[in-house]
Amino acid sequence: xxxxxxxxxxxxxxxxxxxxxxxxxxxxxxxxxxxxxxxxxxxxxxxxxxxxxxxxxxxxxxxxxxxxxxxxxxxxxxxxxxxxxxxxxxxxxxxxxxxxxxxxxxxxxxxxxxxxxxxxxxxxxxxxxxxxxxxxxxxxxxxxxxxxxxxxxxxxxxxxxxxxxxxxxxxxxxxxxxxxxxxxxxxxxxxxxxxxxxxxxxxxxxxxxxxxxxxxxxxxxxxxxxxxxxxxxxxxxxxxxxxxxxxxxxxxxxxxxxxxxxxxxxxxxxxxxxxxxxxxxxxxxxxxxxxxxxxxxxxxxxx
Amino acid sequence: xxxxxxxxxxxxxxxxxxxxxxxxxxxxxxxxxxxxxxxxxxxxxxxxxxxxxxxxxxxxxxxxxxxxxxxxxxxxxxxxxxxxxxxxxxxxxxxxxxxxxxxxxxxxxxxxxxxxxxxxxxxxxxxxxxxxxxxxxxxxxxxxxxxxxxxxxxxxxxxxxxxxxxxxxxxxxxxxxxxxxxxxxxxxxxxxxxxxxxxxxxxxxxxxxxxxxxxxxxxxxxxxxxxxxxxxxxxxxxxxxxxxxxxxxxxxxxxxxxxxxxx
Numbered sequence: 313x314x315x316x317x318x319x320x321x322x323x324x325x326x327x328x329x330x331x332x333x334x335x336x337x338x339x340x341x342x343x344x345x346x347x348x349x350x351x352x353x354x355x356x357x358x359x360x361x362x363x364x365x366x367x368x369x370x371x372x373x374x375x376x377x378x379x380x381x382x383x384x385x386x387x388x389x390x391x392x393x394x395x396x397x398x399x400x401x402x403x404x405x406x407x408x409x410x411x412x413x414x415x416x417x418x419x420x421x422x423x424x425x426x427x428x429x430x431x432x433x434x435x436x437x438x439x440x441x442x443x444x445x446x447x448x449x450x451x452x453x454x455x456x457x458x459x460x461x462x463x464x465x466x467x468x469x470x471x472x473x474x475x476x477x478x479x480x481x482x483x484x485x486x487x488x489x490x491x492x493x494x495x496x497x498x499x500x501x502x503x504x505x506x507x508x509x510x511x512x513x514x515x516x517x518x519x520x521x522x523x524x525x526x527x528x529x530x531x532x533x534x535x536x537x538x539x540x541x542x543x544x545x546x547x548x549x550x551x552x553x554x555x556x557x558x559x560x561x562x563x564x565x566x567x568x569x570x571x572x573x574x575x576x577x578x579x580x581x582x583x584x585x586x587x588x589x590x591x592x593x594x595x596x597x598x599x600x601x602x603x604x605x606x607x608x609x610x611x612x613x614x615x
Numbered sequence: 616x617x618x619x620x621x622x623x624x625x626x627x628x629x630x631x632x633x634x635x636x637x638x639x640x641x642x643x644x645x646x647x648x649x650x651x652x653x654x655x656x657x658x659x660x661x662x663x664x665x666x667x668x669x670x671x672x673x674x675x676x677x678x679x680x681x682x683x684x685x686x687x688x689x690x691x692x693x694x695x696x697x698x699x700x701x702x703x704x705x706x707x708x709x710x711x712x713x714x715x716x717x718x719x720x721x722x723x724x725x726x727x728x729x730x731x732x733x734x735x736x737x738x739x740x741x742x743x744x745x746x747x748x749x750x751x752x753x754x755x756x757x758x759x760x761x762x763x764x765x766x767x768x769x770x771x772x773x774x775x776x777x778x779x780x781x782x783x784x785x786x787x788x789x790x791x792x793x794x795x796x797x798x799x800x801x802x803x804x805x806x807x808x809x810x811x812x813x814x815x816x817x818x819x820x821x822x823x824x825x826x827x828x829x830x831x832x833x834x835x836x837x838x839x840x841x842x843x844x845x846x847x848x849x850x851x852x853x854x855x856x857x858x859x860x861x862x863x864x865x866x867x868x869x870x871x872x873x874x875x876x877x878x
Contacts, residue, residue, distance in 0.1 A: 365711075368875070397708055402704060403700065405700065405704075413625075415713065417624060418625060418713045418715050
């Protein structure tokens with residue numbers, strides 16, 4: 313297996329051949345990464361996850377997981393990954409334990425693994441209840457337990473915290489981080505909760521209108537974040553201040569009456585203020601405006 | 616590669632607490648109970664027909680009822696309810712993301728349906744005998760307690776009944792793969808039952824080519840119907856095996872190549 317545990321090469325797909333859901337996607341998920349996959353509703357996140365799991369016949373391009381082509385090695389690949397697609401698929405007429413038993417028997421796993429995943433997901437007490445009596449959050453936990461059952465090298469999760477209460481979200485986040493840190497499990501997950509992804513992922517991919525508009529590590533994202541951060545400066549004479557600072561950076565501009573100066577690090581703010589004061593200008597306001605993941609997501613998906 | 620037995624056993628687990636399970640349990644009891652009830656209400660009339668063969672009369676009454684209720688409604692409903700477990704719970708995607716070949720899933724489902732039908736007979740035989748004796752105890756005039764049931768004939772009926780049902784089993788498994796909405800296969804079965812009645816009413820010999828009539832032909836002998844016996848089985852039961860083979864292959868092909876659970 314190479315550097316990437318999931319790789320797609322010019323992957324295109326459309327339910328209707330004339331209307332592609334996405335076109336020539338080159339997804340690259342590094343081994344042992346936590347890859348967050350974001351995009352607005354209808355961007356094709358679930359469709360891509362379904363393609364990666366072989367649930368849809370892909371039209372053109374290649375899908376490689378664990379260094380093997382999905383088309384020819386489906387069973388081998390599926391035996392090494394755990395997944396949760398959209399709402400969990402559960403037999404509601406059965407108990408939680410029976411649902412896990414079915415997965416366990418098909419995967420040829422020992423019975424004690426059921427106990428382990430029940431404990432991990434906090435479902436031990438509800439294991440013998442019928443699933444139709446479970447809350448949405450409990451169903452989500454059971455779906456996660458089923459995905460964790462084979463101790464997979466790769467977890468593919470579509471909206472894993474959907475329906476969970478804040479405590480549940482924190483528990484799932486900690487569990488995923490633990491799996492990643494402790495066992496090197498690669499996690500590929502999609503979520504609408506950007507603030508949640510921000511706390512969890514090491515890599516991120518942004519899907520918009522059938523194209524991957526960003527893909528990279530959170531460090532790369534931070535660079536973009538920094539590039540798009542700025543300092544708002546308001547002085548006694550903004551025109552004079554503009555003339556003073558424009559030699560330092562051509563990116564200085566006006567935002568209304570105030571000045572907008574590119575922000576690199578906080579050390580520079582001191583130098584900036586010193587320079588303005590030494591020029592005999594009074595400073596009324598200096599404010600750093602930084603983008604969070606949500607702002608960057610909005611920028612990437614609306615441009 | 617998933618081993619056969621564990622994956623097959625999961626199909627048995629799936630019907631726990633489901634309507635399909637209750638249909639097997641209640642269905643096995645229903646027909647003998649219904650016939651026993653009819654015999655109880657019309658016992659005076661039946662006493663004149665017993666002629667020292669009370670169990671033969673009870674058997675004939677039961678199998679005539681079975682020929683209609685069982686082949687059309689029981690099998691079709693059982694298959695629809697069984698496949699509906701996956702559709703209703705949206706679990707096809709779970710099945711297809713497990714490391715098991717689609718072909719094996721199909722074989723497991725087919726064998727599970729056959730096993731459910733066999734289980735139905737295993738429950739039906741003791742229910743039938745028990746209710747016969749109960750009827751005899753309530754109405755001694757029917758002589759059911761003073762005679763022994765013809766078990767050999769009963770098992771023969773069961774054997775031919777299963778063989779003649781195989782055609783409908785394969786056809787309806789294929790239909791359940793093609794259509795998510797269970798009303799379509801049920802509607803088709805009702806329509807085919809009407810056609811079957813019309814064929815019998817018209818004394819049409821072509822009835823031997825119509826799979827929905829095979830069960831009736833196996834357990835009763837219409838006056839107009841004459842056919843040859845090829846080896847162990849009558850002609851129409853060989854056709855039933857033929858339909859079973861063809862529709863099983865068709866179902867396998869459809870399931871492994873096209874089926875995604877979203878039809």
